[in-house]
Amino acid sequence: MADYNEKIKDLEKQISTTKYNKKTQHAIGMYKAQLAKLKDKEESRGKGGKKGEGYVVRKTGDGTALLLGFPSVGKSTLLNALTNANSEVGAYDFTTLDVIPGLMEQDHAKIQILDVPGIVRGAASGKGRGKEVLSVMQNADLVLILIDVNYPEQLDILMKEVYDSHIRVNQRRPDVRIKKTAKDGIRLGATVKLSLQRDTIKAVLNEFKINNADVIIRSDITVDQLIDCIENNKKYLPGITILNKIDSVSEERLEEVIKLTKADLCVSAQKETGLEELRVLIFKRLELMKLWMKEPAKEVDMKEPLIITTNSTVKDVCSKLHKDFISKFKFCRVTGPSAKFPGQKLSLNHVLKNNDILELHMT
Numbered sequence: 003m004a005d006y007n008e009k010i011k012d013l014e015k016q017i018s019t020t021k022y023n024k025k026t027q028h029a030i031g032m033y034k035a036q037l038a039k040l041k042d043k044e045e046s047r048g049k050g051g052k053k054g055e056g057y058v059v060r061k062t063g064d065g066t067a068l069l070l071g072f073p074s075v076g077k078s079t080l081l082n083a084l085t086n087a088n089s090e091v092g093a094y095d096f097t098t099l100d101v102i103p104g105l106m107e108q109d110h111a112k113i114q115i116l117d118v119p120g121i122v123r124g125a126a127s128g129k130g131r132g133k134e135v136l137s138v139m140q141n142a143d144l145v146l147i148l149i150d151v152n153y154p155e156q157l158d159i160l161m162k163e164v165y166d167s168h169i170r171v172n173q174r175r176p177d178v179r180i181k182k183t184a185k186d187g188i189r190l191g192a193t194v195k196l197s198l199q200r201d202t203i204k205a206v207l208n209e210f211k212i213n214n215a216d217v218i219i220r221s222d223i224t225v226d227q228l229i230d231c232i233e234n235n236k237k238y239l240p241g242i243t244i245l246n247k248i249d250s251v252s253e254e255r256l257e258e259v260i261k262l263t264k265a266d267l268c269v270s271a272q273k274e275t276g277l278e279e280l281r282v283l284i285f286k287r288l289e290l291m292k293l294w295m296k297e298p299a300k301e302v303d304m305k306e307p308l309i310i311t312t313n314s315t316v317k318d319v320c321s322k323l324h325k326d327f328i329s330k331f332k333f334c335r336v337t338g339p340s341a342k343f344p345g346q347k348l349s350l351n352h353v354l355k356n357n358d359i360l361e362l363h364m365t
């Protein structure tokens with residue numbers, strides 16, 4: 003049993019020392035499949051032990067963003083600067099030991115921001131509060147990855163921990179459908195040219211005991227993505243990479259670190275610089291939009307919009323407003339970007355756009 007770890011280390015070494023090319027693709031694919039299986043086993047073993055130690059966070063507002071970073075990168079300082087919260091700030095590591103929520107208002111939306119303890123290398127396998135913190139991500143809609151500009155090397159370590167917690171940041175869910183069948187082996191269909199060899203795909207599926215299935219692949223996936231699709235337990239989240247404490251380095255150094263980390267934004271939480279840009283980006287990456295409600299025969303209320311997520315339908319809006327609205331729905335009229343003309347009469351499955359005006363007609 004104890005040699006799970008040994009085996010995991012061995013496989014990781016094999017993968018990192020084998021040069022990836024067409025000839026080795028198959029072998030690497032098999033190593034990765036075996037590694038994923040071992041890690042899952044290791045994880046489910048760990049679960050039996052400590053119980054009920056996760057954080058409980060009640061979601062409020064129109065979207066939830068989680069602040070993730072090493073200790074002392076300035077998460078609490080940033081939370082306090084962005085929201086109404088008052089989270090303790092300290093010049094020592096692990097000042098924050100709990101989840102501290104704050105609420106930020108941006109363009110009429112109320113966005114919940116969660117400050118959590120810092121995470122370190124080994125977090126995904128339980129170091130510090132790592133597991134609990136990373137599990138809060140399962141309920142978040144966006145992750146703010148905060149890096150101290152003085153320690154850019156933290157980014158790769160952090161992202162590995164996130165990856166090991168089954169979270170995929172800024173990755174699209176690969177378009178792969180696996181339908182298990184009773185016989186006839188693996189029938190593989192692809193609508194794009196695949197970089198992975200068919201034999202490798204089949205062997206990886208077999209490794210996960212899938213021997214009969216119809217598989218349709220619609221995007222050119224890597225072997226890691228194939229394994230993700232087979233395991234089907236990954237969470238896909240948008241993320242924003244932020245460099246903090248930019249007041250503490252020279253402009254030249256800052257430029258270097260931006261290039262190195264490909265950060266989206268630079269801020270100084272303490273001096274409150276770059277925060278407006280960050281607020282706007284948070285709203286954008288949460289894919290929120292504004293909808294203006296109008297009652298029949300009345301003026302539209304242009305004071306307080308309803309905040310909904312991009313690609314919401316009229317049906318989504320109805321179910322958000324009241325549990326009876328869908329059954330009582332007769333028709334609606336839409337004016338604005340998604341309507342062909344003002345007051346267009348539309349049905350429940352109409353997809354709305356930002357700044358639409360919606361008028362619901364009920365029985």
Ligand SMILES: Nc1nc2c(ncn2[C@@H]2O[C@H](COP(=O)(O)OP(=O)(O)OP(=O)(O)O)[C@@H](O)[C@H]2O)c(=O)[nH]1
Pocket residue numbers: 071072073074075076077078079080090091092093094095096097098099118119120121246247248249250269270271272273
């Ligand atoms: N120079 C500079 N210092 C900052 C900035 N933001 C935070 N700090 C300092 O960094 C230290 C740590 O800040 P915290 O906000 O407590 O960091 P944290 O990430 O919440 O730390 P933990 O809760 O321990 O994980 C404090 O001394 C802050 O004053 C910044 O933008 N510039």
Ligand SMILES: [Mg+2]
Pocket residue numbers: 077078079089090091097098117118119
């Ligand atoms: Mg803190």
